[in-house]
Amino acid sequence: MHDEATFRVKAGLAEMLKGGVIMDVVTPEQAKVAEDAGACAVMALERVPADIRRDGGVARMSDPTMIRGIQEAVTIPVMAKARIGHFAEAQVLEALEVDYIDESEVLTPADEANHIDKWAFKVPFVCGATNLGEALRRIGEGAAMIRSKGEAGTGDIVEAVRHLREITGEIRRLATLDPTELPAAAKRLQAPLDLVQETARAGRLPVVMFCAGGIATPADASLVMQLGAEGVFVGSGIFKSEDPARRARAIVEATTHFADPERVASASEGLGGAMASLESRKLPEEQLLAPRGW
Amino acid sequence: MVGVLALQGDFEAHRRLLDGLGADSREVRTPADLAGLSGLVLPGGESTTMALGAAREGLDRALPAAAADGLPMLATCAGMILLDRDHLGVLDIRTQRNAFGRQIRSFESDVTLEGFGEPMHAVFIRAPWVADHGPTVESLGELDGHVIAVRSGRIVAVAFHPELTGETRLHRWLVDAAAAF
Numbered sequence: 001m002h003d004e005a006t007f008r009v010k011a012g013l014a015e016m017l018k019g020g021v022i023m024d025v026v027t028p029e030q031a032k033v034a035e036d037a038g039a040c041a042v043m044a045l046e047r048v049p050a051d052i053r054r055d056g057g058v059a060r061m062s063d064p065t066m067i068r069g070i071q072e073a074v075t076i077p078v079m080a081k082a083r084i085g086h087f088a089e090a091q092v093l094e095a096l097e098v099d100y101i102d103e104s105e106v107l108t109p110a111d112e113a114n115h116i117d118k119w120a121f122k123v124p125f126v127c128g129a130t131n132l133g134e135a136l137r138r139i140g141e142g143a144a145m146i147r148s149k150g151e152a153g154t155g156d157i158v159e160a161v162r163h164l165r166e167i168t169g170e171i172r173r174l175a176t177l178d179p180t181e182l183p184a185a186a187k188r189l190q191a192p193l194d195l196v197q198e199t200a201r202a203g204r205l206p207v208v209m210f211c212a213g214g215i216a217t218p219a220d221a222s223l224v225m226q227l228g229a230e231g232v233f234v235g236s237g238i239f240k241s242e243d244p245a246r247r248a249r250a251i252v253e254a255t256t257h258f259a260d261p262e263r264v265a266s267a268s269e270g271l272g273g274a275m276a277s278l279e280s281r282k283l284p285e286e287q288l289l290a291p292r293g294w
Numbered sequence: 295m296v297g298v299l300a301l302q303g304d305f306e307a308h309r310r311l312l313d314g315l316g317a318d319s320r321e322v323r324t325p326a327d328l329a330g331l332s333g334l335v336l337p338g339g340e341s342t343t344m345a346l347g348a349a350r351e352g353l354d355r356a357l358p359a360a361a362a363d364g365l366p367m368l369a370t371c372a373g374m375i376l377l378d379r380d381h382l383g384v385l386d387i388r389t390q391r392n393a394f395g396r397q398i399r400s401f402e403s404d405v406t407l408e409g410f411g412e413p414m415h416a417v418f419i420r421a422p423w424v425a426d427h428g429p430t431v432e433s434l435g436e437l438d439g440h441v442i443a444v445r446s447g448r449i450v451a452v453a454f455h456p457e458l459t460g461e462t463r464l465h466r467w468l469v470d471a472a473a474a475f
Contacts, residue, residue: 001399009400012419015304040340220414
């Protein structure tokens with residue numbers, strides 16, 4: 001008998017993605033470039049975050065035709081984004097049989113109080129988080145994978161570093177607490193007690209954690225892997241750069257060899273220009289994506 | 295010392311399982327990392343990513359050479375695909391990738407493997423099956439009429455993930471084979 005779509009199977013796919021690079025793509029051709037460069041999955045979307053920033057307006061789930069085209073172009077897992085709280089978009093993505101749904105702050109939120117009930121789906125979800133409480137709330141709602149948010153579409157790594165350090169630092173603090181202190185910690189984190197207890201016991205999140213938002217170079221990938229990410233999402237960083245195929249291969253290589261500076265150095269050579277960047281500290285409040293999500 | 299191929303995939307889960315069995319392990323990313331190993335795990339992950347990484351590192355030559363020297367190997371899921379005729383050519387098998395379907399069809403089930411005793415609980419994630427195999431390869435088990443585990447000499451390859459369920463018998467087999475190598 002097949003027991004389908006259990007949490008173990010959902011979280012298990014994230015385990016298989018570890019040590020890899022998930023790349024944003026907007027066409028089947030880009031998906032093929034990503035696969036040939038060694039991406040472990042692609043994120044199908046209509047516009048990369050840098051273009052969403054530039055164009056403004058409401059950012060929504062992608063056209064199913066585009067998602068199907070990408071599914072036909074590659075054999076690696078295909079992920080797609082739904083708006084925060086927009087469970088009908090998620091239902092459409094499930095009907096398309098995407099391999100993972102990203103309930104993403106990069107798109108314009110559809111619900112300012114509630115996230116999607118991810119337990120109601122057979123397709124697994126990845127969600128963004130800026131701190132441990134947010135990560136555990138998402139897991140409580142059924143997310144089978146977490147990514148630190150960073151600030152998408154900027155090419156600025158500073159927010160990714162802030163969020164990763166927030167999450168890993170809180171986990172280290174939890175692990176030092178006496179079990180009787182965990183209920184108060186759960187209250188402070190605004191997170192489910194059972195997940196706080198599980199995290200404290202294991203010294204790690206109950207699911208795989210990748211890093212997203214601002215990765216533009218091989219050294220950026222090495223940095224976040226050394227800070228505790230188990231893999232990376234690269235959004236605008238590849239296809240907004242001068243030589244996407246080469247940069248994609250280089251970031252894959254640096255993610256595998258993140259702890260070997262000589263390999264990161266050789267991967268970094270002669271890549272051409274990185275994406276046009278924005279300093280996230282200089283962005284006006286209303287243009288920040290990371291605060292979306294509750 | 296057992297190596298765990300760490301180009302990409304769930305190599306840490308394998309290392310945790312080996313730790314639990316008291317076996318020393320280390321990560322393998324380059325041919326130099328193979329020196330002195332007495333066993334090797336090829337983990338789950340994305341087979342395309344792992345195959346490209348193996349070619350980049352020169353492991354596409356070093357791994358078949360190690361297999362020819364008789365290095366015991368345990369391959370799970372993408373690791374099994376990596377060893378097939380179309381990739382490293384270490385096992386005389388043809389695999390069908392994502393044979394059970396996309397992620398939405400990923401599942402858990404009990405399977406029985408010849409020589410491994412009672413049924414084991416298995417997790418299949420976008421899993422392959424063995425579409426056909428040569429005479430040097432023995433089928434160890436089937437699910438729904440498809441071969442999902444094979445053995446050839448000192449190599450065992452399975453389509454599922456014992457490392458995700460805490461199933462230790464396959465790793466125990468590898469550790470024993472490594473001790474005898």
